[in-house]
Amino acid sequence: MEQTYVMVKPDGVQRGLIGEIVSRIEKRGLKITAMKMHQIDEETAREHYKEHSDKPFFEPLVEYITSSPSVSMIVEGENAITIMRSMNGATKPIEAQPGTIRGDFAIETGRNVVHASDSKETAEKEIALHFSESETTTYSRIDEVCLY
Numbered sequence: 050m051e052q053t054y055v056m057v058k059p060d061g062v063q064r065g066l067i068g069e070i071v072s073r074i075e076k077r078g079l080k081i082t083a084m085k086m087h088q089i090d091e092e093t094a095r096e097h098y099k100e101h102s103d104k105p106f107f108e109p110l111v112e113y114i115t116s117s118p119s120v121s122m123i124v125e126g127e128n129a130i131t132i133m134r135s136m137n138g139a140t141k142p143i144e145a146q147p148g149t150i151r152g153d154f155a156i157e158t159g160r161n162v163v164h165a166s167d168s169k170e171t172a173e174k175e176i177a178l179h180f181s182e183s184e185t186t187t188y189s190r191i192d193e194v195c196l197y
């Protein structure tokens with residue numbers, strides 16, 4: 050079963066969108082196996098976004114992501130990585146389709162509410178970066194058994 054890392058970014062927390070985002074993930078049928086609110090420190094933020102370290106938006110991005118608490122989750126399910134990316138919508142809210150989280154709740158690229166890992170390799174790295182082993186759980190969703 051695939052796992053991905055999802056973050057409600059500081060603007061999502063400050064706008065009271067945690068429940069809305071968690072609800073969409075649960076209703077889609079994905080399983081949240083770890084979740085916490087925490088203020089991401091600078092070192093962790095730099096590591097998380099290191100692929101963008103040479104971009105002009107890197108410093109403002111690190112400042113924003115560390116400015117206030119975020120909610121981190123491990124989300125599990127078949128094709129969880131691709132499904133979460135499509136639920137989040139395009140990076141730039143102007144390109145995000147209505148019905149996606151960014152398409153429904155964001156207008157600025159620098160305040161786009163959510164993050165989700167973009168590949169299996171990234172998901173593994175991000176889960177290890179933001180969670181310790183003891184913060185993760187295992188359980189079954191009631192709708193998890195597929196009979197065909």
Ligand code: RTP
Pocket residue numbers: 101106110139140158159160161163164165166167
């Ligand atoms: P994320 O990593 O946050 O889930 O977003 P993403 O994969 O959709 O987009 P990515 O290219 O990884 O960009 C990371 C975050 O950097 C900010 N950004 N600003 N000003 C800009 O042109 C620009 N481009 C990206 C966004 O907050 C984006 O989510």
Ligand code: MG
Pocket residue numbers: 167
């Ligand atoms: Mg990204």
